[in-house]
Amino acid sequence: MIKDKEYKAFNLRNFRKIPQFSSLPEELKTNIEVTGSILPFKANNYVIDELIDWSKVPDDPIYTMVFPRRKLLSEEHYNIMSELIRKNANRAELKELANKIRYDLNPHPAGQHHNVPKLRGKILPGIQHKYENTVLIFPMQGQTCHAYCTFCFRWPQFVGLKGEKFAMKKADILIDYLRIHPEVDNVLITGGDPMILGINTISFYLETLINAKLPNLKAIRIGTKSLAFWPYKYVTDRGAKDILNLFRKVDKAGIHLAFMAHFNHPRELSTPIVREAINRIKETGAQIRSQGPLLKHINDDAKIWEEMWTTQVNLGIIPYYMFVVRDTGAKKFFSVPLLRTHEIFHRAYRNVSGLARTVRGPSMSADPGKIEILGSSRINGEKVIILTMIQGRNKEWVGKPFFAKYNPTATWINELEPAFGVKKFFYERELNSIYAKQ
Ligand SMILES: *Cc1c(COP(=O)(O)O)cnc(C)c1O
Ligand code: SF4
Numbered sequence: 001m002i003k004d005k006e007y008k009a010f011n012l013r014n015f016r017k018i019p020q021f022s023s024l025p026e027e028l029k030t031n032i033e034v035t036g037s038i039l040p041f042k043a044n045n046y047v048i049d050e051l052i053d054w055s056k057v058p059d060d061p062i063y064t065m066v067f068p069r070r071k072l073l074s075e076e077h078y079n080i081m082s083e084l085i086r087k088n089a090n091r092a093e094l095k096e097l098a099n100k101i102r103y104d105l106n107p108h109p110a111g112q113h114h115n116v117p118k119l120r121g122k123i124l125p126g127i128q129h130k131y132e133n134t135v136l137i138f139p140m141q142g143q144t145c146h147a148y149c150t151f152c153f154r155w156p157q158f159v160g161l162k163g164e165k166f167a168m169k170k171a172d173i174l175i176d177y178l179r180i181h182p183e184v185d186n187v188l189i190t191g192g193d194p195m196i197l198g199i200n201t202i203s204f205y206l207e208t209l210i211n212a213k214l215p216n217l218k219a220i221r222i223g224t225k226s227l228a229f230w231p232y233k234y235v236t237d238r239g240a241k242d243i244l245n246l247f248r249k250v251d252k253a254g255i256h257l258a259f260m261a262h263f264n265h266p267r268e269l270s271t272p273i274v275r276e277a278i279n280r281i282k283e284t285g286a287q288i289r290s291q292g293p294l295l296k297h298i299n300d301d302a303k304i305w306e307e308m309w310t311t312q313v314n315l316g317i318i319p320y321y322m323f324v325v326r327d328t329g330a331k332k333f334f335s336v337p338l339l340r341t342h343e344i345f346h347r348a349y350r351n352v353s354g355l356a357r358t359v360r361g362p363s364m365s366a367d368p369g370k371i372e373i374l375g376s377s378r379i380n381g382e383k384v385i386i387l388t389m390i391q392g393r394n395k396e397w398v399g400k401p402f403f404a405k406y407n408p409t410a411t412w413i414n415e416l417e418p419a420f421g422v423k424k425f426f427y428e429r430e431l432n433s434i435y436a437k438q
Contacts, residue, residue, distance in 0.1 A: 251285030322361030
């Protein structure tokens with residue numbers, strides 16, 4: 001029998017009250033205080049009681065995923081923050097230094113600010129339209145999560161950096177936009193985590209989309225880590241039944257509900273409550289697909305991915321994307337060279353059945369599109385990395401193979417150069433002219 005659980009969040013103010021912390025070394029707690037004053041930090045009682053293996057802390061992958069540590073920052077950043085805290089600086093001083101360091105950490109990765117669409121000359125905040133068929137929606141109230149991932153690329157919005165929020169307040173302009181963009185056949189509701197929203201807000205967005213009866217809208221996707229961070233949402237929480245009924249309503253309206261679940265480790269799929277939540281979501285007619293980045297210290301091991309994809313298929317989840325960790329925040333701690341990421345992907349991919357080979361990647365969500373690493377080879381005596389695009393700003397780019405000079409240490413596309421003496425990758429000129437028009 002599954003017992004209900006009342007959600008309890010832990011952050012900088014109260015994490016020392018977490019019972020499991022009483023036996024941990026003081027240094028670890030100081031590290032959390034210093035790093036957590038710059039990067040966002042939030043944990044909850046499900047992650048703490050049911051996911052983390054406390055006998056393995058601080059190396060435990062789920063602990064690493066949620067609790068800040070010293071190594072997420074450079075020595076220099078860590079030391080100046082630590083010094084200021086030790087001097088008992090006031091809140092304003094701490095905040096000023098924290099924001100200064102945050103801006104040093106590349107809070108604007110992958111040209112996100114280039115993708116804000118316009119309607120009749122007015123820019124639409126909270127909507128992003130990068131690829132023809134899909135519009136992303138960032139609901140105003142969904143700008144937070146049930147816990148924060150230490151590797152998150154959306155972290156600036158959680159710490160309240162100015163100008164970092166793409167939040168949507170009203171859905172009516174979204175509907176107007178979709179009506180004049182019939183090429184959009186699916187919308188992706190994202191955040192933060194939209195499933196942190198109360199039932200009224202979730203139903204407002206979903207019902208607005210259903211009631212608009214957009215002839216071309218075939219699917220609504222919800223991008224969420226709630227299955228990994230708070231599966232009680234779908235089982236015992238107040239509103240659980242209403243959410244499931246709402247999913248059923250989407251399905252009955254003839255719109256596919258694609259539940260895009262963020263998973264990073266097989267342990268997130270192992271608890272009785274997550275299994276129950278998965279079953280209940282599937283029963284509504286929604287389909288769960290999985291995606292997540294490959295991260296050093298958390299899941300940089302082919303066995304982990306093999307187990308994760310196999311378990312997902314067994315539970316009726318479709319493996320969808322493996323991502324390359326983005327170039328932001330604490331990237332250095334989590335980053336794995338592109339070719340190493342590719343090797344891990346393929347070691348796992350080879351060992352799973354075709355049912356799990358629906359997964360694609362490893363994929364970088366970069367300015368021109370989703371760039372997939374296909375591996376390395378030698379062509380006419382030159383060692384190269386072969387790439388292609390799974391998604392592109394221009395759909396003509398999709399599926400076209402292209403070549404970079406062999407580079408075993410590069411961790412992102414901007415560290416690669418075209419092979420064969422070519423000056424620019426094939427898409428670069430056109431991408432610049434797309435930007436110039438915006
Ligand atoms: C990944 C992504 C999509 C959806 O791409 P699919 O390949 O259809 O899953 C849409 N917009 C953005 C900005 C994305 O990164
Ligand atoms: S759940 Fe997603 S949006 Fe939230 S902190 Fe983790 S990666 Fe970021």
